[in-house]
Amino acid sequence: MPYDVTRLSTALLNDHADTTPQDFLADALDRIAHVAMVSSFGADSAVLLHMIAQIDRALPVLFIDTLALFPETVRYQKDLAAHLGLSNVVTLSPDREELFLTDPDGLLHRSDTESCCQLRKARPLARALQGYDGWITGRKRHQAATRADLARVEVEPETGRIRLNPLADWGSERIRAYLDEAELPRHPLVARGYPSIGCQPCTTRVISGEDERSGRWRGTEKTECGIHFIGKGIARAGQEDAA
Numbered sequence: 540m541p542y543d544v545t546r547l548s549t550a551l552l553n554d555h556a557d558t559t560p561q562d563f564l565a566d567a568l569d570r571i572a573h574v575a576m577v578s579s580f581g582a583d584s585a586v587l588l589h590m591i592a593q594i595d596r597a598l599p600v601l602f603i604d605t606l607a608l609f610p611e612t613v614r615y616q617k618d619l620a621a622h623l624g625l626s627n628v629v630t631l632s633p634d635r636e637e638l639f640l641t642d643p644d645g646l647l648h649r650s651d652t653e654s655c656c657q658l659r660k661a662r663p664l665a666r667a668l669q670g671y672d673g674w675i676t677g678r679k680r681h682q683a684a685t686r687a688d689l690a691r692v693e694v695e696p697e698t699g700r701i702r703l704n705p706l707a708d709w710g711s712e713r714i715r716a717y718l719d720e721a722e723l724p725r726h727p728l729v730a731r732g733y734p735s736i737g738c739q740p741c742t743t744r745v746i747s748g749e750d751e752r753s754g755r756w757r758g759t760e761k762t763e764c765g766i767h768f769i770g771k772g773i774a775r776a777g778q779e780d781a782a
């Protein structure tokens with residue numbers, strides 16, 4: 540990368556302590572050469588995709604098709620991309636040979652969710668991110684205890700890639716208000732009791748009063764699919780120790 544990643548990420552963090560996600564994104568895309576957005580086209584994804592579409596419709600949007608998604612997600616991905624005029628959605632899939640060798644019957648998720656997520660999500664994304672200087676995620680602090688101190692800007696110590704989390708401090712109310720104001724199409728499963736949507740075998744409905752991610756890997760300790768561990772321990776901007 541032709542610039543000092545630590546200085547750049549710290550500058551972005553300082554310059555955007557209280558700016559809007561749109562201003563933050565526009566400036567970050569200006570300053571970082573090769574950036575992709577990673578989107579699951581899930582329950583909240585339309586917000587960030589709409590912001591991106593207003594800045595650059597040709598920005599690469601990476602969509603991981605694990606081959607275990609709800610059919611509704613696959614349809615929604617196409618419909619939403621068309622609605623927003625996104626012209627550069629790249630679908631990532633697990634490596635066929637690896638899939639054949641490791642999960643030939645498609646049941647790995649029953650015995651080993653970590654290996655399954657690595658095979659179907661993390662490794663395809665890690666391969667696709669090679670060559671990018673940064674990526675945009677839709678993660679938010681309110682979603683899980685593991686995200687409680689999520690910063691707007693992070694650096695992956697192993698790769699030097701910058702992660703941009705423009706909606707880190709947005710809560711559910713703000714997300715819903717934006718979806719309403721921009722009249723964005725909703726993922727059809729939200730109305731059917733799925734406030735957080737991943738792969739079909741690992742996502743269940745959520746009942747009133749439950750945490751919105753409680754339907755993911757229900758009954759297990761697992762809370763994250765692993766794609767956010769790419770590049771290993773995350774250094775927050777301004778920190779030298781990746782810890």
Ligand code: SF4
Nearest residue numbers: 652655656659738741
């Ligand atoms: Fe496999 Fe479930 Fe992870 Fe999807 S969410 S990759 S089915 S373990």
